[in-house]
Amino acid sequence: MNGPPPSAIDDLPKGLSLARYTAARLGGPADYLYIAKDPSYRDLLPLLDQAWKREMPTTVIGGGANILIADAGVRGLTIINRATEIKRVAEGNETIIAASSGTNLIRLARYCQENGLRGMEWAIAVPGTVGGAVVNNAGAHGGDIAGSLRRALIHEAEGGSRWAAAGSLAYAYRQSALKLRGSPPSFVLRADFAFARDDAAAIQRRMDEFNDYRRRTQPPGASLGSIFKNPPGDYAGRLIEAAGLKGFSLGAVQVSPLHANFIVNRSSDASASEYLALINLVRRRVQERFDIELELEIQTLGDW
Numbered sequence: 054m055n056g057p058p059p060s061a062i063d064d065l066p067k068g069l070s071l072a073r074y075t076a077a078r079l080g081g082p083a084d085y086l087y088i089a090k091d092p093s094y095r096d097l098l099p100l101l102d103q104a105w106k107r108e109m110p111t112t113v114i115g116g117g118a119n120i121l122i123a124d125a126g127v128r129g130l131t132i133i134n135r136a137t138e139i140k141r142v143a144e145g146n147e148t149i150i151a152a153s154s155g156t157n158l159i160r161l162a163r164y165c166q167e168n169g170l171r172g173m174e175w176a177i178a179v180p181g182t183v184g185g186a187v188v189n190n191a192g193a194h195g196g197d198i199a200g201s202l203r204r205a206l207i208h209e210a211e212g213g214s215r216w217a218a219a220g221s222l223a224y225a226y227r228q229s230a231l232k233l234r235g236s237p238p239s240f241v242l243r244a245d246f247a248f249a250r251d252d253a254a255a256i257q258r259r260m261d262e263f264n265d266y267r268r269r270t271q272p273p274g275a276s277l278g279s280i281f282k283n284p285p286g287d288y289a290g291r292l293i294e295a296a297g298l299k300g301f302s303l304g305a306v307q308v309s310p311l312h313a314n315f316i317v318n319r320s321s322d323a324s325a326s327e328y329l330a331l332i333n334l335v336r337r338r339v340q341e342r343f344d345i346e347l348e349l350e351i352q353t354l355g356d357w
């Protein structure tokens with residue numbers, strides 16, 4: 054899909070599988086697929102506006118690290134956000150960095166380390182894009198995106214593009230006003246962050262510690278990271294393990310023997326329905342055993 058940007062939705066490729074665009078390697082086709090690469094979104098905004106005018110459903114995928122896409126796929130226009138740019142926009146007590154929302158989060162964390170900027174260490178091993186992180190309030194090791202975000206540039210069906218201050222986005226644990234927004238989505242175009250300066254070597258040491266911890270505690274392979282949020286005062290992984298499900302398999306998908314809140318897709322033949330069936334089984338067992346209703350951290354997308 055190189056060459057000049059298409060001017061009409063009907064010129065886009067139809068029926069391409071979305072599985073390769075998700076970390077779980079699962080999911081069916083998009084009716085229309087567009088890979089957005091222009092950091093200023095000149096290619097994308099006319100397509101989005103066209104879709105909204107036609108009342109066509111629109112879906113944006115960043116790194117696909119937190120979504121389970123239905124085997125039947127996603128209706129309407131799906132945008133894979135690969136618009137990448139990091140730039141320094143202001144310097145004062147803190148440094149303001151602007152990132153296009155398709156920027157890989159780990160790349161932003163590395164940029165900060167290389168430039169002696171503190172605040173993104175937690176993200177050194179968190180897959181996905183800046184946009185997905187802003188929507189989910191991604192976080193780890195005691196930090197999260199809300200901790201450094203100043204404002205986000207958002208494009209909406211009604212009203213076009215506008216700046217939203219971080220304080221207006223109702224951030225909480227893996228939650229934001231943008232995540233609750235539904236369809237048509239609020240498309241995050243760009244995010245501005247404020248970072249304090251720090252010693253690059255000290256930042257690197259903290260990143261090394263986080264990387265080591267991940268290697269020891271999280272499984273490699275195709276997964277969506279933590280499936281459930283931790284309930285107040287407890288850990289979803291601990292509850293799933295105590296319910297006897299660590300290592301439990303359903304077809305080709307398995308509750309990780311290393312970390313029970315991870316579900317790993319172990320085969321190219323696995324289906325999203327199988328993955329969801331295992332999620333539901335885990336949820337039921339934990340509910341029966343401990344009377345605790347686990348809440349999904351991941352999102353399901355498409356025609357279920």
Ligand SMILES: Cc1cc2nc3c(=O)[nH]c(=O)nc-3n(C[C@H](O)[C@H](O)[C@H](O)COP(=O)(O)OP(=O)(O)OC[C@H]3O[C@@H](n4cnc5c(N)ncnc54)[C@H](O)[C@@H]3O)c2cc1C
Pocket residue numbers: 076112113114115116117118119120134154155178179180181182183184185186187188189190191192193227238239240241242276277278279352
């Ligand atoms: C191995 C592994 C480890 C993980 N560890 C962590 C962790 O430690 N902490 C953590 O918080 N998460 C973790 N995750 C989950 C995931 O990395 C985060 O949720 C990440 O922020 C998802 O970003 P994404 O770009 O992949 O979003 P996607 O999965 O592509 O999308 C998630 C949601 O955001 C929406 N969205 C994406 N981009 C935009 C945009 N530009 N504008 C509007 N909406 C958008 C999508 O429509 C969807 O609803 C992990 C995942 C994996 C696979």
